[in-house]
Amino acid sequence: MKQLLSAILLCALSLTASAQFGPARQQQDLPGKPSLWNIRGRQYPRVLPDSRVIFRIQAPNAQKVQIDLGKRYDMQKGEDGVWTCTTDPQTEGFHYYFLYIDGVQVADPNSESFYGCSMMSSGLEIPYDASKADRFAFKDVPHGDVHRKRYFSHVDNAWKTMYVYTPPMYDQEKGDYPVLYLQHGGGEDERGWNQQGLTDIILDNLIAEGKAVPMIIAMLDGNTRDFTAELTQEGIPFVEKNFRAKKGMENRGLAGLSMGGIHTLNTLIARPDLVSYVGIFSSGWFKNNGGPGAADSDKNYGVLREKKDIYNKNIKKMWLSMGGQEDIAYENCKEMRRRFDEIGIKYDYYEYPGGHTWPVWRESIYQFAQMIFK
Amino acid sequence: MKQLLSAILLCALSLTASAQFGPARQQQDLPGKPSLWNIRGRQYPRVLPDSRVIFRIQAPNAQKVQIDLGKRYDMQKGEDGVWTCTTDPQTEGFHYYFLYIDGVQVADPNSESFYGCSMMSSGLEIPYDASKADRFAFKDVPHGDVHRKRYFSHVDNAWKTMYVYTPPMYDQEKGDYPVLYLQHGGGEDERGWNQQGLTDIILDNLIAEGKAVPMIIAMLDGNTRDFTAELTQEGIPFVEKNFRAKKGMENRGLAGLSMGGIHTLNTLIARPDLVSYVGIFSSGWFKNNGGPGAADSDKNYGVLREKKDIYNKNIKKMWLSMGGQEDIAYENCKEMRRRFDEIGIKYDYYEYPGGHTWPVWRESIYQFAQMIFK
Numbered sequence: 001m002k003q004l005l006s007a008i009l010l011c012a013l014s015l016t017a018s019a020q021f022g023p024a025r026q027q028q029d030l031p032g033k034p035s036l037w038n039i040r041g042r043q044y045p046r047v048l049p050d051s052r053v054i055f056r057i058q059a060p061n062a063q064k065v066q067i068d069l070g071k072r073y074d075m076q077k078g079e080d081g082v083w084t085c086t087t088d089p090q091t092e093g094f095h096y097y098f099l100y101i102d103g104v105q106v107a108d109p110n111s112e113s114f115y116g117c118s119m120m121s122s123g124l125e126i127p128y129d130a131s132k133a134d135r136f137a138f139k140d141v142p143h144g145d146v147h148r149k150r151y152f153s154h155v156d157n158a159w160k161t162m163y164v165y166t167p168p169m170y171d172q173e174k175g176d177y178p179v180l181y182l183q184h185g186g187g188e189d190e191r192g193w194n195q196q197g198l199t200d201i202i203l204d205n206l207i208a209e210g211k212a213v214p215m216i217i218a219m220l221d222g223n224t225r226d227f228t229a230e231l232t233q234e235g236i237p238f239v240e241k242n243f244r245a246k247k248g249m250e251n252r253g254l255a256g257l258s259m260g261g262i263h264t265l266n267t268l269i270a271r272p273d274l275v276s277y278v279g280i281f282s283s284g285w286f287k288n289n290g291g292p293g294a295a296d297s298d299k300n301y302g303v304l305r306e307k308k309d310i311y312n313k314n315i316k317k318m319w320l321s322m323g324g325q326e327d328i329a330y331e332n333c334k335e336m337r338r339r340f341d342e343i344g345i346k347y348d349y350y351e352y353p354g355g356h357t358w359p360v361w362r363e364s365i366y367q368f369a370q371m372i373f374k
Numbered sequence: 375m376k377q378l379l380s381a382i383l384l385c386a387l388s389l390t391a392s393a394q395f396g397p398a399r400q401q402q403d404l405p406g407k408p409s410l411w412n413i414r415g416r417q418y419p420r421v422l423p424d425s426r427v428i429f430r431i432q433a434p435n436a437q438k439v440q441i442d443l444g445k446r447y448d449m450q451k452g453e454d455g456v457w458t459c460t461t462d463p464q465t466e467g468f469h470y471y472f473l474y475i476d477g478v479q480v481a482d483p484n485s486e487s488f489y490g491c492s493m494m495s496s497g498l499e500i501p502y503d504a505s506k507a508d509r510f511a512f513k514d515v516p517h518g519d520v521h522r523k524r525y526f527s528h529v530d531n532a533w534k535t536m537y538v539y540t541p542p543m544y545d546q547e548k549g550d551y552p553v554l555y556l557q558h559g560g561g562e563d564e565r566g567w568n569q570q571g572l573t574d575i576i577l578d579n580l581i582a583e584g585k586a587v588p589m590i591i592a593m594l595d596g597n598t599r600d601f602t603a604e605l606t607q608e609g610i611p612f613v614e615k616n617f618r619a620k621k622g623m624e625n626r627g628l629a630g631l632s633m634g635g636i637h638t639l640n641t642l643i644a645r646p647d648l649v650s651y652v653g654i655f656s657s658g659w660f661k662n663n664g665g666p667g668a669a670d671s672d673k674n675y676g677v678l679r680e681k682k683d684i685y686n687k688n689i690k691k692m693w694l695s696m697g698g699q700e701d702i703a704y705e706n707c708k709e710m711r712r713r714f715d716e717i718g719i720k721y722d723y724y725e726y727p728g729g730h731t732w733p734v735w736r737e738s739i740y741q742f743a744q745m746i747f748k
Contacts (some may be wrong), residue, residue: 094673150575
């Protein structure tokens with residue numbers, strides 16, 4: 001009884017304090033604003049106007065507390081047992097982060113969690129500047145739908161999940177739509193583009209402005225024994241059976257970030273006739289330097305050389321994006337571009353500063369979605 | 375380059391170790407089996423055949439580590455810096471749990487996270503015994519769809535999310551379906567029934583067996599200024615506009631657990647003509663003992679008394695379930711039943727041991743879904 005009462009009162013209190021209900025309820029005396037991904041009612045982390053971030057956590061009995069945002073920040077303990085720190089300015093968009101409590105890497109209880117880095121990570125959102133905010137904003141435009149579909153994969157011998165975005169008007173209209181298959185990176189899964197990536201929001205906004213063709217986007221789990229088999233034997237047949245999907249390679253795209261880019265490239269090698277639109281974000285086959293995968297890279301370039309004319313005919317757009325020189329995949333991609341140039345494979349290349357991070361991948365889908373199925 | 379290599383290798387290693395790909399890859403030398411909600415590849419927590427659970431966490435620099443499963447368990451530190459504990463036997467189904475590291479409550483990095491207890495919690499799944507496992511299993515039956523829908527709530531002046539389950543064949547058939555509005559508890563949100571509750575799986579299995587009528591289930595965020603307004607001004611109009619929903623009270627149900635049960639009851643008071651099927655799980659108005667809400671309870675019973683005949687005519691099924699006497703809402707519900715009896719409000723009552731927990735609420739939706747729209 002007392003517990004139930006407490007639970008309900010706690011909930012009511014948390015609602016009162018919540019930033020969900022607009023500026024009137026925000027705590028105006030605190031610096032900056034709560035991050036978009038804070039748990040409802042949690043005031044920290046807070047993003048300052050110059051994009052530095054204040055973190056705060058109560059841990060009177062801990063000996064050492066750190067924030068890991070790629071760079072680790074030691075937090076300072078106050079007399080009240082509350083640890084705080086203020087970071088350097090962060091780049092705009094989504095960032096994974098972690099808390100280290102006496103050396104144990106955990107998600108921050110102040111944040112929503114996202115599957116990334118092979119565990120449930122915390123997420124920080126730095127607001128975009130005025131020139132870009134509109135792309136990623138929840139706006140009063142027609143909204144599509146994201147379907148969670150469960151299916152049994154015979155490739156992996158397991159029940160799996162895919163997310164499928166259908167565009168606004170999909171339910172009202174009767175036509176068929178082209179399909180982009182969009183893959184996450186290593187340590188992520190089918191949730192990546194759907195949550196961290198804000199894919200539905202980006203597409204809804206692009207479609208509303210007439211900048212992208214209405215399309216279906218299927219987000220599969222790339223953690224599989226054999227991605228090409230999973231895509232061609234399970235993913236594509238499932239989508240084409242359960243959604244009004246246009247068929248044929250000219251109505252299919254395949255794109256992926258990091259590991260998903262490698263999956264995309266490997267699928268191209270196995271199936272030159274599968275898709276006409278290809279996006280490789282922050283990725284590239286391993287550089288031929290004797291490291292793992294180098295022999296495969298050479299074999300792959302051999303296939304491209306042998307079937308160059310088929311690839312250049314089938315692929316209407318091959319688009320490579322990179323998070324600048326600070327992207328850990330930069331050298332791999334640079335070498336791949338050199339080999340593409342040498343062989344004569346056509347592609348476009350785009351750089352956007354930010355490294356190997358989600359802001360770059362959101363920008364990538366924003367750009368790529370405007371180029372395909374046209 | 376090295377980092378990318380490491381990330382991909384790490385991912386490959388994690389896949390190799392993963393329990394996702396069937397028994398062949400499981401570590402057969404460890405006791406018990408990994409919990410269903412472990413992050414892919416994580417071997418702990420492990421559930422023993424007698425439903426005790428072994429937890430394990432590496433924390434060489436921590437001074438005190440505990441597991442909180444309702445009861446707190448002190449973990450023991452080994453010489454390798456790994457802390458372990460083995461719990462008492464747990465009841466079957468889903469349980470929230472937390473890790474305390476030197477006093478800080480966090481989610482266990484070994485587990486998926488679920489929004490509950492007003493933060494991202496860890497989840498533990500104890501396998502059901504043979505008589506019930508079938509209800510909650512991923513099976514080769516036709517599967518429905520869960521839609522994530524974003525909408526702007528004028529009640530809360532904010533973008534919100536609802537999840538909407540549509541039954542198998544919804545896309546193939548042209549008919550309309552009845553709608554159950556199904557609400558989470560305090561400290562949870564629209565994700566509760568969709569994730570912890572396995573609602574789509576339960577319904578898919580019931581519908582396949584012909585035990586439940588194919589229905590739409592809408593799961594709204596009950597963290598709102600005014601639930602009745604949110605439901606009637608936003609939720610119902612949105613669902614009836616965007617889905618093939620049958621209209622009229624005889625085609626609508628409303629059910630909720632704990633706080634969601636209170637929301638359901640309060641909506642009944644405001645709108646006796648809204649729904650014909652009512653489920654109240656682990657809930658009840660506050661007992662009239664001078665505590666908060668007592669005056670409202672008396673007022674509510676007054677309305678029921680005044681409109682008794684209308685309620686008994688409009689409501690085809692009023693179903694109360696309770697997690698036994700150990701449920702923290704037991705006394706509230708007992709008093710409510712006494713008042714219903716006294717007034718002459720018709721209802722059915724069902725007890726299922728387990729307390730104020732998700733196993734009870736999964737059982738509740740399993741039972742309730744079979745009674746409605748028939």
